[in-house]
Amino acid sequence: MTADDDPIAKAAYDELAETYATNVRTNAYNAELEFPATSSLIPDVDGKRILDAGCGTGVYTEWLVERGADVVGIDVSDEMLGHAIEQVGDGDCTEFRRADLEEPLEFATARSFDGIVSALALSYVEDWRQVFSEFARVLKPGGFLVFSTGHPIDEFPPENDEAENYFEVERLTKEWDVEVPYYRRPFSEMLNPLLENGFRLETIVEPQPTDAFAEQRPERYEKESRNPVFLCVRATMR
Numbered sequence: 001m002t003a004d005d006d007p008i009a010k011a012a013y014d015e016l017a018e019t020y021a022t023n024v025r026t027n028a029y030n031a032e033l034e035f036p037a038t039s040s041l042i043p044d045v046d047g048k049r050i051l052d053a054g055c056g057t058g059v060y061t062e063w064l065v066e067r068g069a070d071v072v073g074i075d076v077s078d079e080m081l082g083h084a085i086e087q088v089g090d091g092d093c094t095e096f097r098r099a100d101l102e103e104p105l106e107f108a109t110a111r112s113f114d115g116i117v118s119a120l121a122l123s124y125v126e127d128w129r130q131v132f133s134e135f136a137r138v139l140k141p142g143g144f145l146v147f148s149t150g151h152p153i154d155e156f157p158p159e160n161d162e163a164e165n166y167f168e169v170e171r172l173t174k175e176w177d178v179e180v181p182y183y184r185r186p187f188s189e190m191l192n193p194l195l196e197n198g199f200r201l202e203t204i205v206e207p208q209p210t211d212a213f214a215e216q217r218p219e220r221y222e223k224e225s226r227n228p229v230f231l232c233v234r235a236t237m238r
């Protein structure tokens with residue numbers, strides 16, 4: 001694979017991995033806004049086999065293993081995976097693999113997972129019909145998919161003046177320590193690909209900041225209490 005063929009966010013996450021690993025468990029936006037909401041949607045996983053799709057440095061993998069799951073964590077960034085292995089361990093209950101969510105999940109047989117968690121990773125995938133079709137293939141009937149992503153309102157003007165046409169899937173960039181390319185999409189292009197692939201929509205959460213967020217980021221609390229930043233979804237395979 002040449003760098004030109006690499007998934008859009010791989011290089012950025014390879015570069016960000018060290019900082020991400022240090023900050024993700026304490027950063028107010030992750031730890032006190034996205035994580036509490038997404039994790040609240042995950043059902044009992046004790047004894048279940050779960051795919052952590054876009055596992056990054058393994059925050060959700062660790063949480064799932066602590067609750068009795070066997071977890072396969074996949075990510076496209078070797079550097080992020082390196083931190084996941086360091087922090088969670090590649091052990092009896094965990095397996096980490098390099099895999100691209102834009103491609104078929106060749107390592108996974110049909111109906112081999114009880115659940116899939118995909119936190120903040122799908123923004124880097126252009127075609128949600130393809131990825132949800134793969135999720136549908138590898139999930140057992142009745143299996144769950146919990147995912148989180150940027151909220152379509154937060155990713156559109158006035159919050160994001162780079163966006164041009166609400167109704168399009170647009171490739172944009174955000175500036176963290178490095179430029180991170182991502183795709184924004186309308187709300188319908190989040191839910192319809194899910195429904196078209198046989199998922200039943202169960203719950204949607206538009207998280208609001210916790211009290212701990214207010215203590216950590218008082219200057220952002222007021223704004224984030226009024227404006228959605230993330231969208232968290234639970235769906236079930238029919």
Ligand SMILES: C[S@@+](CC[C@H](N)C(=O)[O-])C[C@H]1O[C@@H](n2cnc3c(N)ncnc32)[C@H](O)[C@@H]1O
Pocket residue numbers: 007008009010013024053054055056057058059060074075076077080099100101102118119120121124125
């Ligand atoms: C914001 S991080 C989220 C990581 C983790 N789920 C969490 O909540 O901390 C996004 C992750 O998606 C991964 N990613 C981006 N594009 C991907 C792709 N096409 N296939 C698999 N993983 C991808 C990145 O490497 C990065 O680790």
